[in-house]
Amino acid sequence: MPLGRLELPLAVSVGDPAGIGPEIIGKAWEARHTSGLAPFFAIGDIGSFAPHWSGPVVRIEDPADTLKHFDSALPVIQLHNCLSVVPGRPDLDGAHCAYQALEMAIGFARAGSAAALVTGPVSKSQLYAVGFTHPGQTEFIAERCGVAKNNAVMMLAGPDLRVVPMTTHIPLADVATTLDARLIRQRLRATAKGLQRNFGIENPRLAVAGFNPHAGEAGNMGREELELFEPAIAQIRAEGINVIGPLPADTMFHAEARAQYDAALCAYHDQALIPLKTLYFHDAVNITLGLPVVRTSPDHGTAFGIAGQNKALPYSMIAAIKMAESAALHRLAAADGS
Ligand SMILES: NC(=O)C1=CN([C@@H]2O[C@H](COP(=O)(O)OP(=O)(O)OC[C@H]3O[C@@H](n4cnc5c(N)ncnc54)[C@H](O)[C@@H]3O)[C@@H](O)[C@H]2O)C=CC1
Ligand SMILES: NCC(=O)COP(=O)(O)O
Numbered sequence: 494m495p496l497g498r499l500e501l502p503l504a505v506s507v508g509d510p511a512g513i514g515p516e517i518i519g520k521a522w523e524a525r526h527t528s529g530l531a532p533f534f535a536i537g538d539i540g541s542f543a544p545h546w547s548g549p550v551v552r553i554e555d556p557a558d559t560l561k562h563f564d565s566a567l568p569v570i571q572l573h574n575c576l577s578v579v580p581g582r583p584d585l586d587g588a589h590c591a592y593q594a595l596e597m598a599i600g601f602a603r604a605g606s607a608a609a610l611v612t613g614p615v616s617k618s619q620l621y622a623v624g625f626t627h628p629g630q631t632e633f634i635a636e637r638c639g640v641a642k643n644n645a646v647m648m649l650a651g652p653d654l655r656v657v658p659m660t661t662h663i664p665l666a667d668v669a670t671t672l673d674a675r676l677i678r679q680r681l682r683a684t685a686k687g688l689q690r691n692f693g694i695e696n697p698r699l700a701v702a703g704f705n706p707h708a709g710e711a712g713n714m715g716r717e718e719l720e721l722f723e724p725a726i727a728q729i730r731a732e733g734i735n736v737i738g739p740l741p742a743d744t745m746f747h748a749e750a751r752a753q754y755d756a757a758l759c760a761y762h763d764q765a766l767i768p769l770k771t772l773y774f775h776d777a778v779n780i781t782l783g784l785p786v787v788r789t790s791p792d793h794g795t796a797f798g799i800a801g802q803n804k805a806l807p808y809s810m811i812a813a814i815k816m817a818e819s820a821a822l823h824r825l826a827a828a829d830g831s
Pocket of ligand 2: 628629630631632647766779790
């Protein structure tokens with residue numbers, strides 16, 4: 494059934510203004526008709542666009558003014574006290590702006606002034622340098638929404654592959670001690686629910702990657718599969734969720750294997766993101782499941798090395814905007830029972 498259109502605009506935080514955020518948002522606005530994008534407004538420093546992108550911008554004071562201007566210029570809500578930043582040269586002023594834009598975008602989405610939140614790329618190390626204490630935007634947004642961090646799930650979604658890293662931005666050396674049966678169960682439940690709410694998949698099929706080579710080879714190459722994964726998966730199956738695994742991680746991402754599941758849950762960041770970004774770097778979207786608001790983001794980072802050179806491709810940002818609209822519409826359709 495067609496999902497219709499949103500009544501509210503989408504809020505797009507610019508991210509680090511020294512990165513490619515302003516350029517990909519500007520280019521997404523240029524593609525608004527050809528890509529059929531829902532109206533959106535940016536949150537950032539209006540002066541940070543010109544060094545990256547030469548299109549028209551218009552300052553608005555209220556998200557509700559987006560529609561009046563969206564056809565002729567990119568609507569921007571101005572941040573306070575943002576100093577100019579040079580593309581490709583991240584500094585603390587830019588990090589402060591990125592932080593402020595994120596905070597404001599969450600506020601608009603939570604207050605019901607925006608239909609969803611799309612976040613531009615930020616540099617984690619730059620944010621840490623200005624006092625950001627969360628591993629990433631995922632955990633920060635969860636906290637602002639009152640959601641426990643283990644119930645907010647990072648999912649990266651491409652055309653025929655969705656992956657969930659069950660642990661996110663932690664040192665690899667800490668993964669084995671962070672993963673426990675409770676976390677695995679929480680991730681599985683939140684992923685199943687998130688696929689229903691945001692993608693309209695009624696009976697999601699989940700697959701869990703093993704932690705060790707060959708999923709432990711019957712306990713001979715590590716015991717996490719026997720001691721953690723299998724009991725956690727059995728419990729989740731008993732709750733009626735369709736889940737397979739633990740599967741050998743090296744053989745679960747080829748095309749025929751991908752067709753067997755709607756999302757692959759992986760033990761750690763790179764186990765999930767390497768297959769996804771290898772296949773779909775410019776098409777994939779980062780979506781946070783388990784939040785009361787819809788949040789998406791491009792899958793890539795700030796790309797400081799190409800900022801301000803008109804080299805950034807906007808496709809992941811365009812996909813993030815489209816997915817935000819579609820997820821918001823799925824939630825609305827479920828809420829009114831249609
Ligand atoms: N959603 C987010 O906010 C994310 C933020 N990051 C942050 O980004 C920063 C840089 O991370 P990197 O590992 O260098 O990853 P990156 O994604 O910024 O760049 C990796 C490579 O891809 C290229 N690239 C990235 N986006 C592109 C685009 N749209 N068009 C053309 N080329 C593109 C870059 O030039 C670079 O060669 C880090 O500080 C990290 O914290 C990383 C991933 C996601
Ligand atoms: N590698 C994915 C990533 O960095 C996204 O992090 P987040 O800021 O969206 O939590």
